Amino acid sequence: GAGVSQSPSNKVTEKGKDVELRCDPISGHTALYWYRQSLGQGLEFLIYFQGNSAPDKSGLPSDRFSAERTGGSVSTLTIQRTQQEDSAVYLCASSPQGGDNTEAFFGQGTRLTVV
Amino acid sequence: LAKTTQPISMDSYEGQEVNITCSHNNIATNDYITWYQQFPSQGPRFIIQGYKTKVTNEVASLFIPADRKSSTLSLPRVSLSDTAVYYCLVGGYNAGNNRKLIWGLGTSLAVNP
Numbered sequence: 001g002a003g004v005s006q007s008p009s010n011k012v013t014e015k016g017k018d019v020e021l022r023c024d025p026i027s028g029h030t031a032l033y034w035y036r037q038s039l040g041q042g043l044e045f046l047i048y049f050q051g052n053s054a055p056d057k058s059g060l061p062s063d064r065f066s067a068e069r070t071g072g073s074v075s076t077l078t079i080q081r082t083q084q085e086d087s088a089v090y091l092c093a094s095s096p097q098g099g100d101n102t103e104a105f106f107g108q109g110t111r112l113t114v115v
Numbered sequence: 116l117a118k119t120t121q122p123i124s125m126d127s128y129e130g131q132e133v134n135i136t137c138s139h140n141n142i143a144t145n146d147y148i149t150w151y152q153q154f155p156s157q158g159p160r161f162i163i164q165g166y167k168t169k170v171t172n173e174v175a176s177l178f179i180p181a182d183r184k185s186s187t188l189s190l191p192r193v194s195l196s197d198t199a200v201y202y203c204l205v206g207g208y209n210a211g212n213n214r215k216l217i218w219g220l221g222t223s224l225a226v227n228p
Binding site: 042093 | 158219
């Protein structure tokens, strides 16, 4: 596709359930980021993939959060045993190379609501 | 990691030039300065990036003084569609050590008719 695609666009889940969020980056982009944005707040870094290197997981808030990137392309963010404080918009971005001084292209995000 | 400070909100009118200044006193030698725009219910969108002096593209200009401790995003002749949140970020490529940008609250710009 032309841009970063995320699915689903909206997800409502019950507290305690697991959820999976998907990101399709722009073809050929080696770097992929996941962020979380709570209402009225800036973006909070979660995890970063760059090529075949080990991911930078330093932003994951707890061990309930995990992410993988298969074949250097599609990425899935998994949240286990969801809590109400997990409610936020989860944004994925990709960029052509790994340096932070390159433009990142963002998807529309997945709005997660935990009830 | 460098942190930035920018006004929480600004108001303007259609057709005016808007300047949003960002402070980044602890900017590192290899840090670039990047501005993003975010509309409600959308992901951020890249506007402009620079290292020093002045950068101009089709939508904005970025002014960076010699000490690089601040930067100013200039939007010429804004329209209602420029109403958005604008984020100032600093970061740079550090070989072998992936760095993550720190996103603040941004500046919420309201353009009035």
